[in-house]
Amino acid sequence: MSQPPRLIALVNVARLLGLGGLMLAACTGTVNVSGTGGGSATGAGGATDTAGSTGTAGRGASGAGGSAGAPGAGVGGASGGNPGAGGSHFTLNACLEASGWLLVGFVLIWVVAHAVFGPGRITYHRVIGAILLYLTIGIVFVALYTLVGALAPGSFTGISVHDRVSLPPDLVYFSFTTITTVGFGDIVPIHPFARSLSNLEAILGQLYPATLLARMVSLEIGSGR
Numbered sequence: 001m002s003q004p005p006r007l008i009a010l011v012n013v014a015r016l017l018g019l020g021g022l023m024l025a026a027c028t029g030t031v032n033v034s035g036t037g038g039g040s041a042t043g044a045g046g047a048t049d050t051a052g053s054t055g056t057a058g059r060g061a062s063g064a065g066g067s068a069g070a071p072g073a074g075v076g077g078a079s080g081g082n083p084g085a086g087g088s089h090f091t092l093n094a095c096l097e098a099s100g101w102l103l104v105g106f107v108l109i110w111v112v113a114h115a116v117f118g119p120g121r122i123t124y125h126r127v128i129g130a131i132l133l134y135l136t137i138g139i140v141f142v143a144l145y146t147l148v149g150a151l152a153p154g155s156f157t158g159i160s161v162h163d164r165v166s167l168p169p170d171l172v173y174f175s176f177t178t179i180t181t182v183g184f185g186d187i188v189p190i191h192p193f194a195r196s197l198s199n200l201e202a203i204l205g206q207l208y209p210a211t212l213l214a215r216m217v218s219l220e221i222g223s224g225r
Contacts, residue, residue, distance in 0.1 A: 131213070137204060
């Protein structure tokens, strides 16, 4: 049985958007790794300078004095400069990646909503598209929470928005416990904007399945009789 042309176009658009999101995530991850590598290289350079200064220390008292000053300067520069640079790199990477996922999410919502709520008979494929919209809303709020946490540190208790591997799964967990109004309480928004986003997501999470999704399911069942 051949698929409708609109459904085939929708699947192709979704694949392209997913590929674009993966490429964006890979690019931002590369920038972050490069920044971390740069910090390590700087530390290695400081160690080389220290070793050179130590070797010079055997030549005389003045050389030893100069060597004693050099390691202190090197350590101070390494400890004082790298953390700030790493934090700014993470904020920039997080904002770029979250903005990219926001763009992908909004475009996907627009394309799927156009196919789901367009004129015509309600079918099984439209119901699946409506469920996809519900899940996409949760992912959009993950990107919004990332932006809030990166731009306003301390916006959440129970989670720290900084450069770590488990950050995306933690935010996905928080977003879907909020949209389903489960609310285990292990992660709590404390920033006013984060609270507003959580309230909005919880309202959408209750109204969408109870109104639009339930209506579409009933229409699909009625059209099959």
